[in-house]
Amino acid sequence: MEAVKAEFSLAPGTPGGMTKYRVALARSVLYKFCMGLDAGATEYGFTPVHKRGFQYYTPLGDPLDPVGKPVKHLAADKQVRGCADYFDDIACSRNELYVDFVLSTQSTGSVVSMDFSRCRDIEGFVGEVTHEDCHGARSLGAIVHDEPVFAVADAGFDVSHCGQILALVVATSRYAARVAARAVEVTYSENRPQPIISIEDAIREQSFHELNFAGGGDKACIHKVLDLHMGSNIEEVITFCRSRPEEYAVVSGRYKMAGQEHFYFETQGARAVPADGGSEVEVFSSTQHPHETQMFIAEVLGIPFNRVVVRTKRIGGGFGGKESRACILAPYAALAAVKFNRPARFQMDRDVDMANSGKRHAFLADYTVAVRRSDRTLVAADVDLYANAGYSHDLSEPVLNRGMMHMTNANFVHNVRVTGRLAKTNIESNTAFRGFGGPQGQAVAEAMFEHAACELGITREELEDANWANGPHGEGNLTHYNHRLGDEVPSKDMWTKLMTDSEFQKRRAEVTEFNKRNHYVKRGIAAVPIRYGISFTATHLNQATALVSLQKDGSVQVCHVGVEMGQGLNTKVSQVVASELGIPVEAVHISEANTSRAPNGVPTAASSGTDLNANAAIDACRQLRETIENYVDPSIINPQKRLASAATKAWFDRKCLSAVGFYRTPEITGADWSKKEVNTFNSVPFYYYTYGAAASEVEVDLLTGEARVLRVDIVHDVGKSINPAIDIGQIEGAFMQGYGLFCMEELIYDHQGRLITR
Numbered sequence: 001m002e003a004v005k006a007e008f009s010l011a012p013g014t015p016g017g018m019t020k021y022r023v024a025l026a027r028s029v030l031y032k033f034c035m036g037l038d039a040g041a042t043e044y045g046f047t048p049v050h051k052r053g054f055q056y057y058t059p060l061g062d063p064l065d066p067v068g069k070p071v072k073h074l075a076a077d078k079q080v081r082g083c084a085d086y087f088d089d090i091a092c093s094r095n096e097l098y099v100d101f102v103l104s105t106q107s108t109g110s111v112v113s114m115d116f117s118r119c120r121d122i123e124g125f126v127g128e129v130t131h132e133d134c135h136g137a138r139s140l141g142a143i144v145h146d147e148p149v150f151a152v153a154d155a156g157f158d159v160s161h162c163g164q165i166l167a168l169v170v171a172t173s174r175y176a177a178r179v180a181a182r183a184v185e186v187t188y189s190e191n192r193p194q195p196i197i198s199i200e201d202a203i204r205e206q207s208f209h210e211l212n213f214a215g216g217g218d219k220a221c222i223h224k225v226l227d228l229h230m231g232s233n234i235e236e237v238i239t240f241c242r243s244r245p246e247e248y249a250v251v252s253g254r255y256k257m258a259g260q261e262h263f264y265f266e267t268q269g270a271r272a273v274p275a276d277g278g279s280e281v282e283v284f285s286s287t288q289h290p291h292e293t294q295m296f297i298a299e300v301l302g303i304p305f306n307r308v309v310v311r312t313k314r315i316g317g318g319f320g321g322k323e324s325r326a327c328i329l330a331p332y333a334a335l336a337a338v339k340f341n342r343p344a345r346f347q348m349d350r351d352v353d354m355a356n357s358g359k360r361h362a363f364l365a366d367y368t369v370a371v372r373r374s375d376r377t378l379v380a381a382d383v384d385l386y387a388n389a390g391y392s393h394d395l396s397e398p399v400l401n402r403g404m405m406h407m408t409n410a411n412f413v414h415n416v417r418v419t420g421r422l423a424k425t426n427i428e429s430n431t432a433f434r435g436f437g438g439p440q441g442q443a444v445a446e447a448m449f450e451h452a453a454c455e456l457g458i459t460r461e462e463l464e465d466a467n468w469a470n471g472p473h474g475e476g477n478l479t480h481y482n483h484r485l486g487d488e489v490p491s492k493d494m495w496t497k498l499m500t501d502s503e504f505q506k507r508r509a510e511v512t513e514f515n516k517r518n519h520y521v522k523r524g525i526a527a528v529p530i531r532y533g534i535s536f537t538a539t540h541l542n543q544a545t546a547l548v549s550l551q552k553d554g555s556v557q558v559c560h561v562g563v564e565m566g567q568g569l570n571t572k573v574s575q576v577v578a579s580e581l582g583i584p585v586e587a588v589h590i591s592e593a594n595t596s597r598a599p600n601g602v603p604t605a606a607s608s609g610t611d612l613n614a615n616a617a618i619d620a621c622r623q624l625r626e627t628i629e630n631y632v633d634p635s636i637i638n639p640q641k642r643l644a645s646a647a648t649k650a651w652f653d654r655k656c657l658s659a660v661g662f663y664r665t666p667e668i669t670g671a672d673w674s675k676k677e678v679n680t681f682n683s684v685p686f687y688y689y690t691y692g693a694a695a696s697e698v699e700v701d702l703l704t705g706e707a708r709v710l711r712v713d714i715v716h717d718v719g720k721s722i723n724p725a726i727d728i729g730q731i732e733g734a735f736m737q738g739y740g741l742f743c744m745e746e747l748i749y750d751h752q753g754r755l756i757t758r
Contacts, residue, residue: 001027001031004026004030005023005027008023008026008027028703028704029703029704031703032704057070057724057727059724060721065579066575066578066579066584066585067576067579067722068721068722068724069575069723069724070723070726071571071585071723071725073568073725073726074570074571074585075314075564084314086266086286086313086316087271087284087285087313087345088266088269088271088347090271090284092343092345096172096342096343096344096345097126097170097171097337097340097342097343097344097345098170098172098173098174098176098177098344098345098346099129099168099169099170099177099333099336099345099346100168100169100171100174100180101165101168101181101332101346101348101352101356102114102128102166102167102168102169102181102184102186103166103356104151104161104163104164104165104166105162105186106159106162106188106192106752107159107160107161107426107427107752107753108159108160108193108195108426109158109159109189109190110153110157110188110189111151111152111153111186111187111188112153112187112188113186113187114130114187115187116128116169118183119169119180119183119184122171122176122183124171124172124175124176124177125169125170125171125176125180126171126172127169127170127339127340128167128169128170129168129170129332129335130150130152130168131149131150131152131154131155131167134149134150134300135301136298136299136300136301136302136303137149137296137302138150138155138157139157140299140300140327140328140331141328141393141394142324142327142394142395143393143394143395143397143398146392146393147328147394148164149165150166150167151164151165152167159188160391160392160426161390161391161426161427162355162427162752162753162754163352163355163356163428163754163755164356164428165332165356166186168332168335169181169184170336170339170344177346195425195751195752195753196423196424196425196426197425197426197751197753198362198388198749199256199362199363199386199387199388201425202386202388202423202424202425203386203423207425208221208421208423209221209389209393209397209422209423211223211397211422211673212393212397213398213401213671213673213674214674221421221422222419222421223400223401223419223420223421223673223676224420225404225416225417225418225480225481225681226677226678226679226681227415227416227480227482227678227679227681228415228416228678232678234380234382234416235382237379237380237415238250238368238370238380238382241380242370246373247372247374248370248371248372248373249370249371249452249456250369250370250371251368251369251451251455252366252367252369253366253447254364254365254367255364255367255443255444255448256362256363256364257363257364257440258745258746259360259361259362259388259430260360260433260740260741261359261745261747262318262319262320262321262359262433264315264316264317264318264322265316266315266316266317266347267347267349267350267353268286268321268322268325268329268347268348268353269285269286269345269346269347269348270287270293270326270329270332270334270345270346271283271284271343271344271345272284272333272334272336272343272344272345273337273343274337274338274341274342274343277341278337278338278339278341279303279307280303280308280309281307281308281337281338282311283297283308283309283310283311283330283333284310284311284312284313285310285312285326286312286315287312287315287322287563288315288318288320288326288604289322289323289324289326289601289603289604289605290310290311290312290593290595291310291561291595291599291600291601292324292327292603293310293326293330294310294595295327296327296328296330297310297334299331300331300334300335301331301334301335308334308595309595310330311592311593311595312563312593312594313592313593314564314565314566314592315565315566316565316566317566318565319433319434319737320431320432320433320436320605321357321358321431321433322565323431323432323604323605324394324395324603325358325431333346350758354758355428355754355755356428357431358394358428358430358431359428359430359431359747360430360433360440360741361387361389361396361399361400361430361437361440362387362430362747363386363443364385364388365385365386365444365447365448366384367382367384367447367448368381368383369381369382369452371455373456375466376456376462376463376466376467377414377467378411378412378413378452378463378467379414379415380413380414380415381407381408381413381418381448382416382417383419383444383448384421385403385404385407385418385419385420386421386422386423387400387403387420387421387423387430387437387440388423388425388427388430389423389425389429389430390424390427390428390429391425391426391427391428391429392429393422394429395431395432395436396422396429396430396431398537398538399432400420400421400437401437401537401671401673402436402437402537403420403438403440403441403444404418404420404437404441405441405479405481405533405537405671405685406438406531406533407441407445407480408445408469409441409442409445409446409449409529409530410468410491410529410530410531410691411445411449411467411468411469411529412467412468412469412476418480426753427749428755432605438532439738442532443742446460460526461526465492465495468489468491469485469489469491469531470485470489477489481681481682481683481685482681482682483683483684483685483686485689491691491693494529494691494692494693494715494717495693497693497715498693498694498695498713499527499695501715502527502711502713504525504527504695507525508525511523511524511525520702520703521699521701521702522700522702523697523698523699524698524700525695525696525697526695527694527695527696528693528694529691529692529693530690530692530693531690532607532690532692533685533686534607534608534686534687534689534690535606535608535665535668535685535686535687536606536608537670537685537686538670539669539670541602541603541606542602542608542664542668543602543663543665544560544561544562544601544613544663544664545560545601545616545660545661546558546561546573546598546613546619546620546660546661546662547560547597547598547620547658547659547660548617548620548621548624548659548660548661549657549658550581550628550643550647550658551657552644552647552648552657553640554587554640554641554642554644554645554647555588555589555640556577556581556583556587556588556589557589557591558573558574558577558590558591558617559591559592559593559594559597559598560590560613560616560617561600561601561612561616562601562604562609562612563593563609564590564593565604567730568723568729569604569609569610569613570590571723572614572723573590573613573614574588574590575722575723576614576617576618576722577617577618577621580618580622580625581621581624581643582639582642582643583639583640584639584640587640587643607690608665610722611665612663613663614722615661615663616661616662616663617661618661618663619659619662619663620660621659621661623659623661624657627650627656627657627659628643628646628649628650628655631645631649631650632645632646633645633646666687667684667687668684668685668687669683669684669685670683670685688719690716690717691716691717692716692717692731693714693715694713694735696711696713697710697711698710707743712735714731714732716731
């Protein structure tokens with residue numbers, strides 16, 4: 001081993017990084033090889049495991065009703081055959097142009113000049129698009145317009161991160177555009193401040209974004225939720241607990257959680273087709289939010305919204321990464337199309353997408369937790385939470401807010417103070433990602449509960465089992481932001497079921513015994529509950545419209561404001577419409593999201609797509625049923641033929657066979673972040689909650705660091721499932737994405753803010 005150490009060394013900065021690990025790994029691999037030569041050494045590698053899976057659900061209702069049935073995803077056959085159309089599958093027109101991006105290689109400073117002269121020697125190069133071609137808005141943003149369309153000094157903007165868009169090049173082929181973009185010579189100012197990359201950098205430099213939801217014109221850099229059931233302030237409660245160490249355990253610590261790349265199959269892209277001399281434009285976009293995409297295109301072009309149509313048939317995954325970022329990128333295709341009066345498209349290369357379009361927010365938390373020893377009651381939690389927003393606001397403030405509201409996970413803590421700040425750094429603007437801050441808040445909660453449990457000498461599972469939000473305490477039904485959970489809170493029951501079905505305690509004992517017998521391979525087992533709020537915390541976004549059109553052959557066409565991104569939204573809406581009209585699912589067709597048919601939509605996000613769009617479709621179907629009820633012939637047995645007969649009769653009687661349905665989520669009031677005093681935060685941000693619990697057993701090779709999952713048991717509450725097959729798929733997919741977040745994926749930036757891991 002010493003010979004390997006002496007002969008095999010890597011200097012700091014070696015390409016690929018992780019030099020210490022790679023040197024140690026070489027020694028470990030040699031050691032494992034030598035052990036393998038010893039026929040008696042059998043306990044040094046992973047144990048073979050037979051892979052299998054089981055899925056359980058309860059079917060609902062009438063066997064003839066499509067709602068509650070595991071209907072296959074309507075596009076599944078097309079997708080596995082590669083026949084499903086995405087925006088870039090649209091055939092190119094004869095005069096189509098391709099767009100690529102001139103990106104900043106610096107994270108601070110300003111652009112003094114750009115030289116496109118070398119581009120003109122490239123065959124196929126057509127021209128460039130710069131800030132001078134931007135005749136409307138010169139900055140955009142989901143909440144605050146603080147992101148420059150072109151980050152150049154002549155437009156009044158400095159460079160804020162590596163990979164920021166400075167200009168566009170346009171060519172007759174994708175390859176020519178790519179080569180031309182890299183041929184542009186960019187000159188930067190010599191005075192470039194030291195970039196701020198991490199949350200720790202931002203704390204040291206006190207670099208924070210101003211907040212917009214503070215209320216009353218307050219632009220402070222901090223949000224606060226303060227919920228006390230003992231004493232007059234959190235310091236008083238914690239000081240009291242510290243003064244009685246025999247009665248209370250008090251722990252403090254810091255928890256850091258890194259970000260995550262969305263890595264959707266289809267990278268960001270859009271295709272724009274100008275019309276009527278450039279005064280109108282039709283855009284095909286891979287977006288989760290067609291309406292905002294429409295708005296941003298119109299604002300950048302300086303034309304009314306009604307001159308822009310955005311169409312989205314489906315997108316190849318989003319996970320939140322196309323909720324706001326796609327809206328900001330689509331105008332670039334429109335700018336090129338209008339300038340040259342020719343169709344123009346772009347689809348980002350993967351490395352460009354990763355460098356430019358934002359990630360899950362990294363979080364950092366400094367916490368103090370107090371627990372009463374006698375009954376394991378969580379007495380207090382004081383948490384300072386920081387999120388790395390990147391260079392602009394984007395959706396970072398609501399992400400931070402949701403993280404703050406999930407800071408106790410499924411448990412009740414008697415006294416809570418949570419403060420939140422947005423770190424302003426010189427990396428790409430971080431954005432929405434599945435869970436939208438909730439997973440980060442829950443991870444912090446579990447980390448501090450684990451710390452407290454260790455101090456008590458018990459497991460975290462035992463600590464959480466003593467502190468359910470619907471536990472024996474009188475005020476336990478309230479969240480720390482004073483939202484009453486209601487009478488049906490299944491956390492405890494689901495936890496009990498998980499413990500029983502997974503044989504958790506038995507397997508924990510087996511893990512302990514395994515670890516005693518094995519020196520180089522160790523196992524661990526843990527269980528975690530969740531409670532997650534469902535709704536946009538911005539109240540106005542909880543609405544949807546749907547246009548339902550009844551055809552004379554008994555088929556039905558639906559256009560709603562939601563976007564199908566693989567999650568099965570259109571399948572579920574089809575099931576609901578079929579159920580309402582009494583026809584087979586096959587008789588329902590969901591057309592593309594189209595801002596000219598279903599305008600003024602909201603993003604497909606916040607786990608609300610089915611709630612909003614299916615309910616809007618139900619409203620439209622009930623209007624149609626009322627229109628045709630007097631024309632229905634009950635003697636016709638076939639449901640679709642019966643509907644066709646009624647529709648035909650109603651049409652001859654000059655009745656409208658289309659209806660626009662509308663739905664808005666009832667009872668919610670959003671969140672008022674101006675209420676920072678004790679127990680004043682009492683809004684209703686969520687319509688309901690979903691609950692779940694999971695137990696995982698893992699195995700780790702201590703010599704190489706390799707890890708694998710041996711078994712996972714998940715219990716998840718989805719209410720009455722419209723489609724169990726799709727819901728189970730979403731649950732399993734979410735688990736794997738979470739596994740990647742916590743165990744596999746890593747984002748590494750260099751000192752200039754360049755993303756190395758791309």
